[in-house]
Amino acid sequence: MYIRQTKTSNSSTGESYYTYRLVASVRVGKQVRQCTKLNLGRHFSLPKEEWPVLCDRLEALLSVQPELRLKSVSANIESMAQRYYAQLVARKPVETNSNNDGSSSGAAACDYQEVDVMSLEMVQPRSVGVEHAGLQALIRLGMPEILEQVGLNGIQRSCALGSIIGRMAAPGSELATWHWLREQSALGELLEVDFEGVALSQFYRVSDLLVRHREAIEQQLFGRITDLFSLPTTVTLYDLTNTYFEGELTGNPRAKRGRSKEKRTDCPLVTLGLVLDGSGFVRRSRIFDGNVSEATTLAGMLTGLNAPAGAVVIMDRGIATEANIAWLVEHNYRYLVVNREHSRQFDDSLPVVTTTTAADETIRMQKVLTDDGKEARLYCYSEKRAEKEIAISGRFMKCFEEGLTKLAEGLTKARCEKRLDKLAERIGRLKERCHGIGQHYTINLTPDDSGKNAVALTWEKTLVTGSMVTHPGVYCLRTNVTTWDEATLWRTYTMLTDLEAVFRSLKSELGLRPIFHHTKERTEGHLFITVLAYQAVQVLRNQLKARNQNSSWGRLREILNVQRRVTATFRQRNGRTLHIRKATVAEKELQEIYDILKISATPGGVKKLTM
Numbered sequence: 001m002y003i004r005q006t007k008t009s010n011s012s013t014g015e016s017y018y019t020y021r022l023v024a025s026v027r028v029g030k031q032v033r034q035c036t037k038l039n040l041g042r043h044f045s046l047p048k049e050e051w052p053v054l055c056d057r058l059e060a061l062l063s064v065q066p067e068l069r070l071k072s073v074s075a076n077i078e079s080m081a082q083r084y085y086a087q088l089v090a091r092k093p094v095e096t097n098s099n100n101d102g103s104s105s106g107a108a109a110c111d112y113q114e115v116d117v118m119s120l121e122m123v124q125p126r127s128v129g130v131e132h133a134g135l136q137a138l139i140r141l142g143m144p145e146i147l148e149q150v151g152l153n154g155i156q157r158s159c160a161l162g163s164i165i166g167r168m169a170a171p172g173s174e175l176a177t178w179h180w181l182r183e184q185s186a187l188g189e190l191l192e193v194d195f196e197g198v199a200l201s202q203f204y205r206v207s208d209l210l211v212r213h214r215e216a217i218e219q220q221l222f223g224r225i226t227d228l229f230s231l232p233t234t235v236t237l238y239d240l241t242n243t244y245f246e247g248e249l250t251g252n253p254r255a256k257r258g259r260s261k262e263k264r265t266d267c268p269l270v271t272l273g274l275v276l277d278g279s280g281f282v283r284r285s286r287i288f289d290g291n292v293s294e295a296t297t298l299a300g301m302l303t304g305l306n307a308p309a310g311a312v313v314i315m316d317r318g319i320a321t322e323a324n325i326a327w328l329v330e331h332n333y334r335y336l337v338v339n340r341e342h343s344r345q346f347d348d349s350l351p352v353v354t355t356t357t358a359a360d361e362t363i364r365m366q367k368v369l370t371d372d373g374k375e376a377r378l379y380c381y382s383e384k385r386a387e388k389e390i391a392i393s394g395r396f397m398k399c400f401e402e403g404l405t406k407l408a409e410g411l412t413k414a415r416c417e418k419r420l421d422k423l424a425e426r427i428g429r430l431k432e433r434c435h436g437i438g439q440h441y442t443i444n445l446t447p448d449d450s451g452k453n454a455v456a457l458t459w460e461k462t463l464v465t466g467s468m469v470t471h472p473g474v475y476c477l478r479t480n481v482t483t484w485d486e487a488t489l490w491r492t493y494t495m496l497t498d499l500e501a502v503f504r505s506l507k508s509e510l511g512l513r514p515i516f517h518h519t520k521e522r523t524e525g526h527l528f529i530t531v532l533a534y535q536a537v538q539v540l541r542n543q544l545k546a547r548n549q550n551s552s553w554g555r556l557r558e559i560l561n562v563q564r565r566v567t568a569t570f571r572q573r574n575g576r577t578l579h580i581r582k583a584t585v586a587e588k589e590l591q592e593i594y595d596i597l598k599i600s601a602t603p604g605g606v607k608k609l610t611m
Contacts, residue, residue: 001022001023001024001037001055001058001059002022002023002024002051002052002055003020003021003022003023003040003044003051003054003055004020004021004023004034005018005019005020005048006018006019006020006021017042018042019039019040019041019042020039020040020041020042020044021036021037021038021039021040022036022037022038022039022040022055022058022084023035023036023037024037037088038084038087038088040084041197043197046076046077046080050077053073053077054073054077054080054081057073057077057078057081058081058084058085061081061082061085062085062088062577062579062609062611063571063577063611082124083194083196085124086124086567087194088609089124089567089579089581089607089609090189090581090604090607111608113570113572113578114572114573115570115571115572115573115578116570116571116572116573117570119569119570119571120568120569120570121568121569122566122567122568122569123566123567123569124565124566124567124581125564125565125566126184126185126186126189126564126565126566127169127184127185127186127561127563127564128185128186128187128189128190128563128564128565128583128603128604129559129560129561129562129563129590129603130165130168130169130557130560130561131165131169131185131186131187131190131603132190132560132563132599132600132603132604133540133560133593133594133597133599134164134165134168134169134533134536134540135161135165135187135190135191136597136599137536137537137539137540138161138164138165138536140228140539141221141224141225141228141535141536141539142220142221142224143161143164143221143532143536144157144161146217146220146221146224147160147161147217149216149220150209150213150216150217151209151213152206152209155193155198155202156202156205156206156209158191158193158195158198159198159202159203159206160206160209160210161187161191162177162181162187162188162191162195162203163177163203163206163207163529164529164532164533164536165187165533165536166180166181166185166187167510167511167529167530167532167533168510168533168536168537168553168557169185169557169561170184170185171509171510171511172511173511173516173517173526174200174203174204174207174522174525174526174529175200175516177203178195178198178200178203181195181198182195182196186564186565186603186604189565189604190603190604204522204525207521207522207525207526207528207529208521208522208525210525210528210529210532211521211524211525211528214285214524214528217532218282218283218284218285221532221535222277222281222282222283225281225535225539228539229279229281229542234278234310234311234312235277235278235311235312235314235492235495236275236276236277236278236283236302236305236311236312236313236314236333237274237275237276237277237278237313237314237315237495237496237498237499238273238274238275238276238298238301238302238313238314238315238319239273239274239315239316239319239496239499239500239503240271240272240273240274240288240292240294240297240319241271241272241274241503241506241507242258242259242260242269242270242271242272242290243269243270243272243507243512243513243514243515243527244260244264244267244268244269244513244514244515245267245268245269245270245514245515245516245517245523246267246514246515246516252268252270252517252518252519252520252523253289253520254270254287254288254289254290254520254523255268255269255270255290255523256268256269256270256289256290256291256292257269257290257291258290258291258292259291267514268290269290269291270287270288270289270290270515270523270527271287271288271289271290271292272285272286272287272288272506272512272527272531273285273286273287273288273297273301274499274502274503274531275301275302275305276498276499276502278495279542280498280499280502280538281535281538282502282531282534282535283305284301284305285527285528285531286300286301287523287524287527294318294319295318295319295321295323295324297319298315298319298324298327298328299324299327302331302333310332310333310334311333311334312333312334312335312336312481312492313328313333313334313335313336314335314336314337314492314493314495314496315335315337315496316337316338316496317337317338317339317340319337320335320337320338320339320340320478321340325337329480334479334480334481335478335479335480336477336478336479336481336489336492336493337477337478337479338475338476338477338478338493339377339475339476339477339478341476342466342467343465343466343467344466344467344468344470344471344474344475344476345379345466345471345474345476346364346366346379346381346471346474347366347379350366350368351366352364352365352366353365353366353367353485353486353487355486355487355490355491357494361382361383361384362383363380363381363382363490364380364381365378365379365380365381365486365487365490366378366379366486367379367485367486367489369482373482374480374482375478375479375480375482376478376479376480376481376482376489377476377477377478378476378477378478378479378486378489378490379474379475379476380474380475380476380477380490381473381474382473382475383473384473385472385473385475386472386473386474387472387473388473389468389472389473390472392468393437393468393469393472396434396435396437397434397437397440397469399433399434399437400430400431400434400437400438400441403430403433403434404427404430404441404443404457404459407423407426407427407430407457408456408457408458411454411455411456411457418453418454418455419452419453419454420445420447420451420452420453420454423445423454423457424445427443436467436468437469439464439467440461440462440463440464440467440469441459441460441461441462442459442460442462443457443458443459444457444458444459444460445457446458477489477490477493502534505534505537505552505553506530506531506534508554509537509552509553509554509557510530510533510534510537510553511530512527512530515527537553540556540597541553541556543596543597544556544593544596544597546596547596549592549593549596556593559589559590559593560590560593562584562587562590563583563584563586563587563590563603564583564584565581565582565583565584565603565604566581566582566583566584567579567580567581568580568581568582572610576610576611577610577611578608578609578610579608579609579610579611580606580607580608581604581606581607581608581609582602582604582605582606582607583601583602583603583604585601586601586602
């Protein structure tokens, strides 16, 4: 083999440039002809004096003779040789007993070869299970067509699909995904693209393009999801979460310090808002500042969703302000929210309806209409929640009383603080630490004759009715859907717990956090790619749930990740070398998943090269 340099020109611009091809001499009958084995492109950068070394190393890899395969070369040439070797094997036409997707086309054709078993070598192992399932989910969603419609070219579409599937299989930054695609994954074989030849900058540019076309992609994607799963759009879930950055992020205007749901108050934050349908698919996503007020985001997120008249919006108490509820009513939405009123009540003299959760917990409920009949209050009591709240209240009460005791004992010591104003500050901080427990205590400071210092501190505990201490385990739902019964209202509201599960999946299973980007556009791209990966995961899980396969994505990923594509290399009796590339046999759990998803268990098919 040798490398041929050919001068050519661009027909439209007239620009001249060189292209490079890997060529081998092949005997055809009585003639010897030059056959192009691999197109190396116009950006082949190896110095000309090293071309023979690369060709020698490549021929060694294509041979099974140990003395040739162990030949030592520079790291750069070794990397290039391994890359071109993989391409030579992977780009051979799929054998006739397999279709392009690896599925069988009927009875397998027999192909007997006489080989030296002791010469067997297994090389180029690459993961393929998650890639195969993820690609089939995105194809089912029409993602390649959607990307083409918004203007992405072939290589950009491949990078976009690689970024999304990479987030599903090996969550991390775009840089981590780029390395994973080049070094560990067989996705390039399934897409017929050489990711080792794709620059990192391509992935960043694709991230920017995805953000630029986010609304069009989300609209078309959810339309496709609705058609596939016949989803009702009468229930809409809305909530926000935030995630943190690594670094100061002075160049990102959205990076703000605020209340972190991961307790990372030491880092700048950014907020992700999601609107979901009742089946857990994302209808719309948007990025907000890290310190955004949840209540101010609702109208902007729901505007333009084209939800049917009377759709029910479910949201938590942080968003359910009176202004937002009025906006929902004005725009013909119905609502089901946690009541923001702090006073709790549960009247045992009223009729009680019970329902049972999936965890066999009994929930007691009372539905009460308002005087004007326009709203209903659903008062709920949970025994397990009551146990939890009793324990929390007891812990804070103990902490509060111990703090008061310490302050009172300090007044008897000479060097302790006794000024009334300073003691009042310390009592205020103690109340803040104990999260509302202070409302149940009346505290008295007895001043001395000067009126500046305290000589005694006493307190009296009087429980406030309607609080967590007097009514543990009680919460209230508020809705203008007055015709539904208690069980329907409660079960509909519990869909919000599914949204919380979505956020957990995004963060823990799909690499939403942390964010390493320094610009607003790249940050939004990272989050949007994670949302798209979630959509593909949800497609797979919906298909599996229909057949009672309810594993988390983390567990499914473990099962899928076992499968690899490998190249088996043999020396034949005639001195030639046989290379066969195929996927490992799917184990039982993996085969069951493939059967439910109705996809091939041999991704990539079987490819054979004889040299």
